[in-house]
Amino acid sequence: GIQVEQSPPDLILQEGANSTLRCNFSDSVNNLQWFHQNPWGQLINLFYIPSGTKQNGRLSATTVATERYSLLYISSSQTTDSGVYFCAVAPSGNTPLVFGKGTRLSVIA
Amino acid sequence: DTEVTQTPKHLVMGMTNKKSLKCEQHMGHRAMYWYKQKAKKPPELMFVYSYEKLSINESVPSRFSPECPNSSLLNLHLHALQPEDSALYLCASSQGRVEKLFFGSGTQLSVL
Numbered sequence: 175g176i177q178v179e180q181s182p183p184d185l186i187l188q189e190g191a192n193s194t195l196r197c198n199f200s201d202s203v204n205n206l207q208w209f210h211q212n213p214w215g216q217l218i219n220l221f222y223i224p225s226g227t228k229q230n231g232r233l234s235a236t237t238v239a240t241e242r243y244s245l246l247y248i249s250s251s252q253t254t255d256s257g258v259y260f261c262a263v264a265p266s267g268n269t270p271l272v273f274g275k276g277t278r279l280s281v282i283a
Numbered sequence: 284d285t286e287v288t289q290t291p292k293h294l295v296m297g298m299t300n301k302k303s304l305k306c307e308q309h310m311g312h313r314a315m316y317w318y319k320q321k322a323k324k325p326p327e328l329m330f331v332y333s334y335e336k337l338s339i340n341e342s343v344p345s346r347f348s349p350e351c352p353n354s355s356l357l358n359l360h361l362h363a364l365q366p367e368d369s370a371l372y373l374c375a376s377s378q379g380r381v382e383k384l385f386f387g388s389g390t391q392l393s394v395l
Binding site: 209214216271274 | 326328385391
């Protein structure tokens with residue numbers, strides 16, 4: 175099956191810093207989503223982005239489908255950005271999402 | 284309304300108990316999902332319902348029994364669980380199978 179690798183596994187930032195999270199995948203996809211799981215367990219969908227670039231406030235994402243990677247950018251990080259960021263992908267067809275292991279982000283005031 | 288509502292938020296049950304987890308969405312989504320998540324791990328897919336029919340069962344033990352009474356509701360019936368089944372159980376929904384996925388806040392289950 176498709177493999178999903180996220181890097182880095184852990185990241186500690188000072189409040190106000192910027193960061194880039196990466197998601198590599200092993201096959202072509204027709205579905206790629208980024209999620210944030212807060213410390214209380216709630217999973218929030220950040221982006222549905224099988225290709226191209228999207229922005230939402232301080233967050234933006236870019237997927238280069240031909241090169242099999244996606245990047246999530248967090249600018250001016252805040253303590254509320256702490257949690258785990260998951261990338262999830264599905265190969266072409268009607269198959270379920272496969273989640274990466276996540277990047278655990280801690281933003282320190 | 285972009286919410287997926289799960290009840291209860293917390294559940295403690297013994298290995299001989301029968302309990303049910305409930306999930307509701309009013310976004311008109313036609314696909315609904317159950318995931319299981321252990322601490323410090325990604326969510327693992329358990330079941331997918333599409334148009335109220337079970338379309339995927341990821342080899343889940345029969346002590347977990349899903350039910351989709353209508354297009355807005357999804358239940359997970361639990362019976363004779365084991366302590367290793369303790370986890371966060373997440374419900375999710377999407378308009379179609381290749382669409383944005385929305386999660387509920389989960390039920391934290393402890394099996395004693």
